[in-house]
Amino acid sequence: MDILSDLEARGLIHDTTDRDALATRLSSGPIVLYCGFDPTADSLHVGNLIGLLTLRRFQLAGHLPISLAGGATGMVGDPSGRDAERNLLDDEGLAKNLEGILPQLRMFLNFDGESAAKLLDNRAWTVGVGVLDFLRDIGKHVTVNQMVAKDSVKSRMSEGDGISYTEFSYMLLQGYDYLWLAENENCELQVGGSDQWGNIVLGVDLIRRKLGQSAHALTWPLLTKPDGTKYGKTAGGETIWLSPDKMSPYRFYQAWIGVDDSEVRKLLLQLTFLSLPEIDDLVAEHEKNPQNRLGQRTLARELTAVVHGEQAATSAVEASELLFEPSADMTSVSASALEFVSGEVPSTSMQKLTTGIVDILVETGLCQSRKDAKRAIAEGGIYLNGTRVTESDLTPTADHLLHDKYILLRRGKKLWHLLVVG
RNA sequence: GGGUCGGUGCCCGAGUGGCCAAAGGGAACGGGCUGUAAACCCGUCGGUUCACACCUACGGAGGUUCGAAUCCUCCCCGGCCCA
Numbered sequence: 305m306d307i308l309s310d311l312e313a314r315g316l317i318h319d320t321t322d323r324d325a326l327a328t329r330l331s332s333g334p335i336v337l338y339c340g341f342d343p344t345a346d347s348l349h350v351g352n353l354i355g356l357l358t359l360r361r362f363q364l365a366g367h368l369p370i371s372l373a374g375g376a377t378g379m380v381g382d383p384s385g386r387d388a389e390r391n392l393l394d395d396e397g398l399a400k401n402l403e404g405i406l407p408q409l410r411m412f413l414n415f416d417g418e419s420a421a422k423l424l425d426n427r428a429w430t431v432g433v434g435v436l437d438f439l440r441d442i443g444k445h446v447t448v449n450q451m452v453a454k455d456s457v458k459s460r461m462s463e464g465d466g467i468s469y470t471e472f473s474y475m476l477l478q479g480y481d482y483l484w485l486a487e488n489e490n491c492e493l494q495v496g497g498s499d500q501w502g503n504i505v506l507g508v509d510l511i512r513r514k515l516g517q518s519a520h521a522l523t524w525p526l527l528t529k530p531d532g533t534k535y536g537k538t539a540g541g542e543t544i545w546l547s548p549d550k551m552s553p554y555r556f557y558q559a560w561i562g563v564d565d566s567e568v569r570k571l572l573l574q575l576t577f578l579s580l581p582e583i584d585d586l587v588a589e590h591e592k593n594p595q596n597r598l599g600q601r602t603l604a605r606e607l608t609a610v611v612h613g614e615q616a617a618t619s620a621v622e623a624s625e626l627l628f629e630p631s632a633d634m635t636s637v638s639a640s641a642l643e644f645v646s647g648e649v650p651s652t653s654m655q656k657l658t659t660g661i662v663d664i665l666v667e668t669g670l671c672q673s674r675k676d677a678k679r680a681i682a683e684g685g686i687y688l689n690g691t692r693v694t695e696s697d698l699t700p701t702a703d704h705l706l707h708d709k710y711i712l713l714r715r716g717k718k719l720w721h722l723l724v725v726g
Numbered sequence: 727g728g729g730u731c732g733g734u735g736c737c738c739g740a741g742u743g744g745c746c747a748a749a750g751g752g753a754a755c756g757g758g759c760u761g762u763a764a765a766c767c768c769g770u771c772g773g774u775u776c777a778c779a780c781c782u783a784c785g786g787a788g789g790u791u792c793g794a795a796u797c798c799u800c801c802c803c804g805g806c807c808c809a
Contacts, residue, residue, distance in 0.1 A: 558762080561762070562762070562763080564763090565761090593761095594761070595760085595761035596761075597761060597762090600761095624762085627762085628762050673772085673773065673774090674773085674774075674775090675772090675773065675774075675775085676755090676770095676771090676773095679755095679756085679770065679771085680755080680756065680770090682756095682770095683755090683756040683757060683769070683770070684756075684757060685755080685756040685757070686756095715755085715756085716755070716756060716757090717756095717762075718762075719755095
């Protein structure tokens, strides 16, 4: 199956310029394509995931992807999909953000071998350009009529606080990127989310006018939840970051475990490299027993492996089983799994075991007062190493220690605390 | 500046001398149900205590009283009306 049909089947094509011409071009040999990522934060997030994966899909199909870090465009701010002006980043913040996202951009692509990818920063060709040159060489080829007609601009002009000239100019910078890449890197295709369509075709036009060449655009639908809002946050409202420093692999994994059944198929198609028949089988299996959440588990595992690596994915699965399978046998759990868990739940260290369970609960913050702790125990809401605590005068002993140093406490279903003794 | 109404536990809000740790609702928490969901049902929801009891608490500080969230005085803060 060729790349375009594959993308189509996965629901990853929202719009393209001349579809047949693009298909012909793609089948005639490797093509250079690019996708831009602005350093708006010190890590990329799920919103950037499809872009990264799409570049990878193209590379796997033998094409030559360029990951473009928007060191220059990030200074200006893309108005697309925003209803308010962005705050400008200072140089220091921008540098920090760039530093954060560069390794992430590298992670998804292969930079060696036959179809080696490239990682570029648009500051390289933007910083030195003078205002007058820019206005004459780029500005002259674009009419304001055209620019004002873009949805991202129109909406900001008709409602809200308007749009600054800075952000209004964003599309010119992006157009210039495409032009520069076409001219210097033989780039013939730009891909992006559907909100990037206007910015991309502006570049396409620019290339036609300046270079007399044709260039292609391909966008995918923005990833949205059933309620129409963007993906990118967990149920708790936490942004799903790709950086392990900002969101641990475990929490990343958990974020996908919770997705709606109705979303499973779409997300597997769009976010994993599983083949279409594999996904069909998986979804069929999932629908037989939705309560097993095979689909979510597969999705979460695949995605965690892509973003954080195989090993982290395995640990995330293990830790999840430990914390969520009521039948999980704590006494046989591996030391490495406990080690991993200790990074995910709050922990307290104790010199030795002398205090009673009630005081321990207060010290760990699981309960607010001794009374609260006794109440929680009476209600059957306290578990020690997975076993419900029934006596409030219990004092844990060495027999309770897992691997000679851990005791895993739980209040209710989700509140964990690891006691490290020694 | 004058008048007036008000300030109650995480939030809203009842309570106008003892039966008030303070109704009711919401949030939160635990249990049940369940697919690490929603809804629903049950329970808990100031602290110490096994408990009797005691302590702390109704804007702040004093006072009256055997006894005050409730009455009085002063102060602080908010709403509204008049200047």
